[in-house]
Amino acid sequence: MASEPGIETAAAGLRRQLADLLEKDRRLLSPQWRAAVESVPRHAFIPRFYREGDAPGVTAWEPVTPEGVGQEEWLRLVYSDETWMTQFDGQDVDWTDPKPISNAAPTSSSTLPSLVVRMLEDLDVHEGMNVLEIGTGTGYSTALMCHRLGDENVTSIETDEGVARRARKALTTCGYHPRLLVGDGRAGYLDGARYDRLIATCGFRNIPPAWLEQVLPGGVILTTLRGWLRSLGLVKLTLTRDSASGWFSEDGPSFMIARQQDAPESFGMVPDPEDGTTRKATYGPDVLTSSGPGFLAQLAAPDARFFSMPVEGGAISTFVLDSVTDSFAVLAPTDNGWQVRQGGPRRLWDAVESSVAIWEEYGSPSTAAFGVTASRDAQVVWLGNPNGPQWPLPS
Template structure:
């Protein structure tokens, strides 16, 4: 989009206001990152986007462009602390005639600035460091890194060719020329290694071994671990040779999962009414959605997903299906509680209840009480310390 003097002047003022707000909220803590926020034109990276409509019913996304909402409102929205969607279902949008979108999964976005800045602050970069970014997206966070370190110090990998091309154009327009690649971020970029820092702006089910090999000892890996049911949260790992360890943060952002690790479309086989064995459940299906217990459920059943539906006119039942092992658990309301029916190689609800029980035994702590240790041979999440209760990450 061609720049206009009026837009550039207004945008500069909105960037200062955004920096003020992020600083007041404790997200923006250093003068270097404040300078980056004030300098990088976010509107160059989200010239058009989608926002969720407030229309009741099916989730619908409506397009936002300078033409359909007016330049002033478009620019105001760009510099609010919101995530704006820029792609759905991996398909490019026809911006010549953008239409509302329903029944679609967002696959690329410009993440809310407060989260971007918090992660960059936590990355703890210093002048002269080389950074590998996994997930270029719109290129906004890449531009912030370039402003802070210099373009020659930044390498960024995007899995989607169209998304990567648009990010390259936006970065060039804004005056930044980092090393940009299209590929599978799990492989990193060996030719540019070693790196002092690695930051991932999409969720991963585990830590790719290539990252351990390409980040220097003492370096930082900052990513979000997530599963097929929910996000576990951001984790900051310090690399020590061929292993790394660190802690989750208090925050619980739900980054899109890396496309190469997305769940299979098929949920699995729904069990018959007579399959499995039945017992009284200690916990009901709310543990799958309540924040702390759901964190534990994701750890205990990393390959599972769930849904609720009425069967043959009966009460609403919750199905937990493990696509990898074809194990299942079905929760049905019973007198003053729930019954669970389980089958397959793994007793899913036994594992979930055991994990939730451990969490309660330790005082129902936040995610910040959990840490991660990864090596070539194993990857585990632990509670309290590396010798505490452990749950393996999926391989």
């Protein structure tokens, strides 16, 4: 195994290669962020991690350590443009004897560098700006910001104590000393306000009101909005005195949802076969998983989730259940399409179909045609302009 100086020399070369790749792909645009990428040792922040296995069937994750795959391969993977998982189901990994993991949900990761850098470039920071980061994670993006802006201008909040502890250790080892906090990122950090920029590396169902209070007028909030069906995407908002407004990006990333806003364990009550009223469906369940229609479905049914299963030993039906209002829609195949059976306070499939129809009427645009306006009183997603069709975000 190579000596420690040998590791650092190899890592420095790999960082330059990574910066070259990100620059070529137009993710890395400024010399200041390139200097950060070339300087911050990602391997210090993910000394061990998991990658997805390639065996068919259930998704399984394989541990990656210098001892397990060899130091050269470990370093190569660390500096590849990939997301690596570092925690599952909110539980710390026993790295003294790491095992493959299956039937588990990733709850912390090191995001692929191209996305990290793209978001930092989108944040449009300048010297002396004060930045609040929601979701410290491994601390890698925190370190990039410290390198660019100085430790005294970076505050980062992490909800998981174990994740925060490891990030703090890695940052300190690398010589970075930002303000690090453990808590609910939705509350921000009032004592450090007001901030010129706020960046979130986990998904939220809405814009937390505290952020609107703590970011300066003219400042920027960069976050991912998502729901229980899917991610809506990355949105960049500019603050005014009373509200924040801005647009979704063209190809929004998907981040893990903030733990405080995760979906309830129960999907809700499965309706009895005789419940609800039935009609012919204009759209089938594929709209839930298609990129454009799925975006509209999330807006139209923000508290819903879905699953599919055979009904009474027959054809597979798709159940769309809203555990907040106890509304439901059940889609079943027919000889010439689909039928839907709906019940509860909200007609879920009516709302989905109406929203998809509006999207088609506007020419089936990308997410970049949608924007958000958030104030203390209301938060809406709109299409085309703030006076166009609107969908409220969940409060």
